[in-house]
Amino acid sequence: MLNNLKEVNPLVHCMTNMVVTTYTANGLLAIGASPVMAYAKEEVEDMATAAGALLLNIGTPSVELTEAMILAGKAANKAGTPVILDPVGAGATTFRTDICHRILEEVDVSIVRGNAGEVAALVGMDGVVKGVDGSLDGDKLLVAKKLANAYTCVAVVTGEVDIITDGEKVYSVSNGHSWLTKVVGTGCLLGGVVAAFAATVKPDQYVEASAFAVSSYGVAAEKAFEQSNKGFGSFGQAFIDQLGIVTEEEVLKLRKVES
Ligand code: ATP
Ligand code: TZP
Ligand code: MG
Ligand code: MG
Incomplete structure (x- = not known):
């Protein structure tokens, strides 16, 4: 899937937050996608129609931006473009x-x-969300399945272990590194990377594409920590390096996936 992504070089229309814009664009370029950030209601429908995937990230929300996201989302639906939501x-x-x-x-x-x-908050269950950092003591799988079933979507619920499910098939991925939580935008960039993989497959493969995206991301993070463990700033940059360097073969060898 990673080789295919690099060959397709999908256009990913990102409507993301003002904290993570450049990091997201650089990470998407590194992995082999083509990012574009576009927000104006006058152009979002055209851009979402042209794109391979649309990312809606509500990290710095406003009423106006929500209206534009809904316009873009509806245009994407009409064009058959996958829509990825990050409920920051x-x-x-x-x-x-x-x-x-x-x-x-x-x-x-x-x-x-x-x-x-x-x-958890989206499905009315009790989690803890402090600003943009969220955790859950209870059953992550239950929360993921509830969301997937409520909205007929794939749920990608991240943390130390990531759960990916369409409500029936379930994958858990335990790659990654705790330092990812010390670099702002790594969750948001993952949303973009999932979008890039989704752009290259048919809808019935979104769950596998998401699991592959999450494993590739986690393997890149492990390699980044091996090469740069002085501090969080240089780790964040080493991680972008590794998103560009990691190969499909390495992911297949190093991924820790259970289904
Ligand atoms: P951020 O932590 O940047 O606020 P987020 O909370 O939206 O982002 P996370 O759940 O932290 O998203 O997931 C982002 C990435 O970090 C995922 O690939 C996830 O697997 C990885 N990750 C998060 N916590 C850990 C951990 N303790 N150990 C290993 N990997 C982790
Ligand atoms: N505040 C609003 S959006 C944002 C912050 C800090 C970025 C959150 O990004 P991530 O990837 O969830 O750390
Ligand atoms: Mg986090
Ligand atoms: Mg986040």
Whole structure:
């Protein structure tokens, strides 16, 4: 799947937050996708129609941006472009939770990628979300399945172990490194990487493509830590390096996936 992604070089239309824009674009370029950030209501429908995938990340939300995201999402649905939602900070404020529910109701979202606390908030279960950092003591698999079934989508619930499910098939991935939580934007970039992989497959393969995206990401993080463990800043840059260097063969060899 990684070789195919590099060959296809999919256009990923990102409507993301103002904290992570450059990091997301660089990470997507490194892995072999072609990112474009576009937000104006005058152009988002055209861009989403032209794109291979659309990423909706609500990290720095506003009413105007939500309207533009819904316009883009509907255009993507019409064109058969997969839509990936990152519900950043859902559960931290009612405003964020409501925006996610509105998007999920008005747009046919293919994949939701969030941390466990955010996804728990979307399905009305108890997690902890402090700002954009979320966790959950309870059953992550239950939360993921609930979301996947409620919105007929693939749920990608991340943390130390990542759960990927369409409500029936379940993959768990235990690659990655705890330092990813010390570099802002690594969750958001993962949403973009999942979108890039989704752009290269048919809808019935979104769950496998998401699992492969998450494993590739985790293997790249492990390699980055091996090469750069002085501190979080240089690790963040080494991680971008490794997203460009990691090969399909390495992912197949080093991935820790259970199904
Ligand atoms: P951020 O941590 O940047 O706020 P997020 O909370 O949205 O992002 P995370 O759940 O942290 O997203 O997931 C981002 C990536 O970090 C995923 O690939 C996940 O596997 C990895 N990750 C998170 N925590 C750990 C951990 N303790 N050990 C290994 N990998 C981790
Ligand atoms: N505040 C609003 S969006 C954002 C912050 C810190 C970035 C969150 O990115 P990630 O990938 O969840 O760390
Ligand atoms: Mg986190
Ligand atoms: Mg996040």
